[in-house]
Structure formats: structure tokens, C-alpha cells
Amino acid sequence: DAKTTQPPSMDCAEGRAANLPCNHSTISGNEYVYWYRQIHSQGPQYIIHGLKNNETNEMASLIITEDRKSSTLILPHATLRDTAVYYCIASGYSGYALNFGKGTSLLVTP
Amino acid sequence: DTGVSQDPRHKITKRGQNVTFRCDPISEHNRLYWYRQTLGQGPEFLTYFQNEAQLEKSRLLSDRFSAERPKGSFSTLEIQRTEQGDSAMYLCASSFLGTEDYGYTFGSGTRLTVV
Numbered sequence: 001d002a003k004t005t006q007p008p009s010m011d012c013a014e015g016r017a018a019n020l021p022c023n024h025s026t027i028s029g030n031e032y033v034y035w036y037r038q039i040h041s042q043g044p045q046y047i048i049h050g051l052k053n054n055e056t057n058e059m060a061s062l063i064i065t066e067d068r069k070s071s072t073l074i075l076p077h078a079t080l081r082d083t084a085v086y087y088c089i090a091s092g093y094s095g096y097a098l099n100f101g102k103g104t105s106l107l108v109t110p
Numbered sequence: 111d112t113g114v115s116q117d118p119r120h121k122i123t124k125r126g127q128n129v130t131f132r133c134d135p136i137s138e139h140n141r142l143y144w145y146r147q148t149l150g151q152g153p154e155f156l157t158y159f160q161n162e163a164q165l166e167k168s169r170l171l172s173d174r175f176s177a178e179r180p181k182g183s184f185s186t187l188e189i190q191r192t193e194q195g196d197s198a199m200y201l202c203a204s205s206f207l208g209t210e211d212y213g214y215t216f217g218s219g220t221r222l223t224v225v
Contacts, residue, residue, distance in 0.1 A: 032211075034213065036213070036214075041218075042216075042218055042219075043114075043201050043203070043216030043217050043218050043219050044153060044201075044203075044214070044216050045216070046212065046213025046214055046215070047213075049211065049213065085152075087152055093211060094141075094205065094207050094211050096141070096143065096155075096158045096165070096166060097155040097158070097166065097168065098153075098155065098214075099155075100152030100153045100154070101152050102150070102151060102152055103152055
């Protein structure tokens with residue numbers, strides 16, 4: 001699976017949009033971009049995934065650049081409960097060995 | 111369905127003892143995964159099952175580790191002759207391999223401390 005690069009930490013004010021970037025310049029054509037998050041002392045939680053089109057669900061939006069070398073996870077109105085480590089993962093469809101890396105620690109402040 | 115359950119939540123054991131963890135996946139999920147997470151790191155893949163078949167094992171899974179999933183339902187992960195380096199959070203996840211991908215559902219993990 002392709003390696004991904006994320007900033008180690010970010011801050012966001014409550015109520016504002018949180019934009020979490022991810023670089024995956026070596027992603028192959030059949031690899032998807034998956035996002036998970038992990039709130040302290042819990043297991044990771046699936047958020048969203050996409051191949052090349054932008055995706056939106058009830059939790060977040062995923063914007064993938066046209067060349068697929070980077071993506072952005074958008075939490076449109078961040079709340080304190082969104083404070084977590086966010087992992088961007090490049091993987092084949094329904095991949096079995098996800099490479100989580102260290103992720104981005106997002107702190108949402110009042 | 112209450113999601114993925116793991117038991118116990120915490121385990122403290124003496125070095126050299128054997129430990130066993132249990133994972134109950136979401137009932138209709140045909141895939142089950144074990145990951146390990148140490149402090150400050152993301153989860154690392156250990157092994158996975160599709161139904162009852164163990165299809166892949168990471169090189170992290172030494173000979174002291176064994177996992178089973180009898181009848182394709184719950185799974186157990188056993189660590190023999192525990193070492194201090196085995197101290198970690200052991201996470202279980204499940205998913206359904208089908209035409210739609212809804213990602214993994216993780217349990218809350220078993221935190222192992224080897225003293």
C-alpha cells in the first residue's frame with residue numbers, strides 16, 4: 001500500500017470547519033483513500049473512503065485532488081467531540097492490512 | 111447488534127505467563143482482524159480471518175502468538191510466554207466483504223500490561 005503523510009497535529013475552533021490534509025503521492029490506480037479516527041481509549045472509527053470522486057456522508061466530506069496525490073478530510077462544523085487522532089490510509093478495496101501510521105492529532109477548542 | 115466486543119478490557123500478567131483474549135465480531139461480518147497498538151503509534155496489523163480461515167499473518171506475529179476463529183464466529187488471540195514488549199492495546203475489528211465497503215468496525219480493545 002502507498003505511504004501517506006499527515007501533519008502530526010492541528011487545532012480547530014469549535015463550530016469552524018476542520019480541514020485535515022493527507023499526501024499520498026505514490027498511490028496506485030486501484031488504491032482507495034480511507035479515513036479513520038480514534039478518540040482516546042477507544043478503537044478506531046471508520047469515517048469515509050473514496051477512489052477519485054469527492055465523497056460526503058453524515059460525518060465528513062472527502063476531497064481528492066484530480067491527480068490523486070493528496071486529499072483533504074473536512075469536518076464541516078467541528079465539535080469538542082471531534083477531538084481525536086485522524087488516520088489517512090491508502091489501501092486496496094476492502095484491504096486487510098491497513099497501514100495506520102501516526103495520524104494527525106486534532107484538538108478542537110471552545 | 112452491540113458492535114464488536116472484546117474481553118477482557120484490561121489484563122495484567124507476569125512475564126512468562128500465557129494470556130488469551132476474546133473477540134466477538136458483528137454477527138453478519140465475514141472478516142475479522144487483529145491489530146496491536148503501542149503508545150503514541152497507530153494500530154499495526156497482526157492477522158485476519160475470512161470466515162474461519164486465517165488468510166494472512168504479519169511478521170509481527172511471532173511463534174508465541176496464535177489466533178483462532180472456530181466456526182467463523184468469535185476469535186481468540188493467545189500469547190504464550192509473555193514478554194514486557196508484548197505490553198500494548200490489542201484491537202479486534204470486523205467487516206463484511208461484499209459489493210459495498212463500510213470500513214472496519216473496531217472493538218474497544220484489550221490493554222495488556224506485562225510486569
